[in-house]
Amino acid sequence: xxxxxxxxxxxxxxxxxxxxGKMAARTKDIDRLAEEIHRSGTQSLIIVHGGGSxxxxxxxxxxxxxxxxxxxxxxGFSETHxxxxxxxxxxxxxxxxxxxPAVSIAPSSCIITENGRISHFDDSVxxxxxxxxxxxxxxxxxxxxxxxxxxxxxxxxxxxxxxxRFNAERIVIGVDVNGLYDADPKTERTARILxxxxxxxxxxxxxxxxxxxxxxxxxGMLGKIVELLPAAEHCIPITLVNxxxxxxxxxxxxxxxxxxxxxxxx
Amino acid sequence: xxxxxxxxxxxxxxxxxxxxGKMAARTKDIDRLAEEIHRSGTQSLIIVHGGGSxxxxxxxxxxxxxxxxxxxxxxGFSETHxxxxxxxxxxxxxxxxxxxPAVSIAPSSCIITENGRISHFDDSVxxxxxxxxxxxxxxxxxxxxxxxxxxxxxxxxxxxxxxxRFNAERIVIGVDVNGLYDADPKTERTARILxxxxxxxxxxxxxxxxxxxxxxxxxGMLGKIVELLPAAEHCIPITLVNxxxxxxxxxxxxxxxxxxxxxxxx
Numbered sequence: 001x002x003x004x005x006x007x008x009x010x011x012x013x014x015x016x017x018x019x020x021g022k023m024a025a026r027t028k029d030i031d032r033l034a035e036e037i038h039r040s041g042t043q044s045l046i047i048v049h050g051g052g053s054x055x056x057x058x059x060x061x062x063x064x065x066x067x068x069x070x071x072x073x074x075x076g077f078s079e080t081h082x083x084x085x086x087x088x089x090x091x092x093x094x095x096x097x098x099x100x101p102a103v104s105i106a107p108s109s110c111i112i113t114e115n116g117r118i119s120h121f122d123d124s125v126x127x128x129x130x131x132x133x134x135x136x137x138x139x140x141x142x143x144x145x146x147x148x149x150x151x152x153x154x155x156x157x158x159x160x161x162x163x164x165r166f167n168a169e170r171i172v173i174g175v176d177v178n179g180l181y182d183a184d185p186k187t188e189r190t191a192r193i194l195x196x197x198x199x200x201x202x203x204x205x206x207x208x209x210x211x212x213x214x215x216x217x218x219x220g221m222l223g224k225i226v227e228l229l230p231a232a233e234h235c236i237p238i239t240l241v242n243x244x245x246x247x248x249x250x251x252x253x254x255x256x257x258x259x260x261x262x263x264x265x266x
Numbered sequence: 267x268x269x270x271x272x273x274x275x276x277x278x279x280x281x282x283x284x285x286x287g288k289m290a291a292r293t294k295d296i297d298r299l300a301e302e303i304h305r306s307g308t309q310s311l312i313i314v315h316g317g318g319s320x321x322x323x324x325x326x327x328x329x330x331x332x333x334x335x336x337x338x339x340x341x342g343f344s345e346t347h348x349x350x351x352x353x354x355x356x357x358x359x360x361x362x363x364x365x366x367p368a369v370s371i372a373p374s375s376c377i378i379t380e381n382g383r384i385s386h387f388d389d390s391v392x393x394x395x396x397x398x399x400x401x402x403x404x405x406x407x408x409x410x411x412x413x414x415x416x417x418x419x420x421x422x423x424x425x426x427x428x429x430x431r432f433n434a435e436r437i438v439i440g441v442d443v444n445g446l447y448d449a450d451p452k453t454e455r456t457a458r459i460l461x462x463x464x465x466x467x468x469x470x471x472x473x474x475x476x477x478x479x480x481x482x483x484x485x486g487m488l489g490k491i492v493e494l495l496p497a498a499e500h501c502i503p504i505t506l507v508n509x510x511x512x513x514x515x516x517x518x519x520x521x522x523x524x525x526x527x528x529x530x531x532x
Contacts (some may be wrong), residue, residue, distance in 0.1 A: 074367040074400065081369055082358045089355060092348045101340040103347055109375035109391055122388035125375055128410045134340065144394045 013052025034094035040253035054087035068149025156227035174243025179261035279318025300360035306519035334415025422493035440509025445527035
């Protein structure tokens with residue numbers, strides 16, 4: 001895989017679902033994003049999406065992230081994976097409708113974690129899909145874990161793992177805010193977007209970032225930043241952009257300037 | 267895995283879909299089968315299902331089985347896999363509703379074929395799911411192929427591969443007929459069910475079997491038998507039973523006698 005090709009695009013769960021509902025898909029946004037991805041003409045692309053109001057309620061109810069403690073959780077593991085495949089199916093249908101040659105890869109079918117970190121990843125199919133110019137689509141998922149029995153693998157951990165593994169040119173993180181702020185914009189009116197951050201600034205910020213009030217089993221913005229750090233350390237630039245705003249994803253994929261936060265090593 | 271445990275259950279595409287429609291799921295039958303599987307109390311179980319009117323129309327339209335010939339087929343590969351995940355999702359939802367701890371394994375995420383035969387199969391997740399008494403559910407799928415680019419992996423090839431790999435105690439094949447006939451029951455009124463066949467008789471019959479008139483990209487009954495032969499040679503008994511008839515699957519899983527065809531080596 002040549003360095004100048006691959007983009008790993010993350011679509012946050014809050015962009016494609018309404019976190020206040022239960023299994024409430026934002027179908028218009030899903031369709032809009034699929035059309036924007038198609039229109040951008042991005043040739044080498046991996047998409048990863050989050051769980052939002054599909055994966056999180058089941059995962060929390062059955063404490064899947066914490067691991068296997070009693071057998072009543074087993075049906076919760078089944079359910080969490082199944083609702084994620086349902087959300088994935090909605091995105092896949094739109095991508096295919098817009099002629100994006102997308103192929104879903106179920107993380108729980110080929111990845112096993114150890115204490116929540118990817119320890120086994122059979123990426124043979126993804127390698128070959130990329131060679132054939134297909135667009136693999138993965139998602140945050142309930143996966144087996146060698147220590148905990150099972151756990152939750154976040155889309156953010158997946159993004160970093162895929163970007164490093166396939167030597168991506170860049171990572172694009174589509175969220176439902178305009179970028180990374182220097183304070184919590186919900187409580188501080190003076191909060192401003194950080195348009196550019198290097199690794200040192202990012203690490204400094206890490207301690208200051210406040211956790212979001214909304215509950216999120218995969219971690220909020222803080223967890224996201226922690227997960228993305230290794231990619232930045234591998235010199236893979238990361239752009240955080242508001243994917244809920246029309247045209248942003250198309251523009252950023254085309255390499256055009258968009259409001260957001262660019263994280264780069266240097 | 268102890269020999270006396272595992273059952274590999276195939277549910278034919280024609281049992282859970284109407285092959286005369288397009289993406290016409292037999293939802294009542296899917297729910298009934300899920301309830302029967304639950305009620306049978308089978309502890310160690312792998313389920314494999316076919317594609318019926320979900321997978322076959324796309325697979326045929328785009329000639330997926332024949333392999334990659336031109337780029338217009340790519341969206342067909344995406345579509346074929348996607349409709350299979352949709353059919354799988356209907357079964358998964360019913361299994362989980364009936365408290366079967368079922369976890370779907372996407373064959374195209376962990377299997378690659380060479381000229382249509384499984385050549386790479388990362389079964390790590392299935393091994394661990396079985397250890398934890400989950401029920402892995404697989405299906406006929408569009409998969410990548412090292413020689414053809416891509417192809418169709420039939421549920422029948424998967425059944426045999428899984429049964430041999432995990433040293434299954436038995437295979438149950440749920441179809442929409444009462445068993446294997448000595449002639450085509452649709453054209454010959456004297457056709458009778460063969461209630462018991464050994465390997466030699468099966469091989470003899472192979473040449474005589476007529477291909478079904480209905481088109482089936484994974485092969486009809488003849489293809490099914492050819493795919494199952496290696497399992498019979500590994501001394502894994504195979505029961506063909508009519509899964510469209512209520513109670514048959516529950517009874518056969520419970521080890522009770524049911525009309526059908528038993529294929530055994532000796």
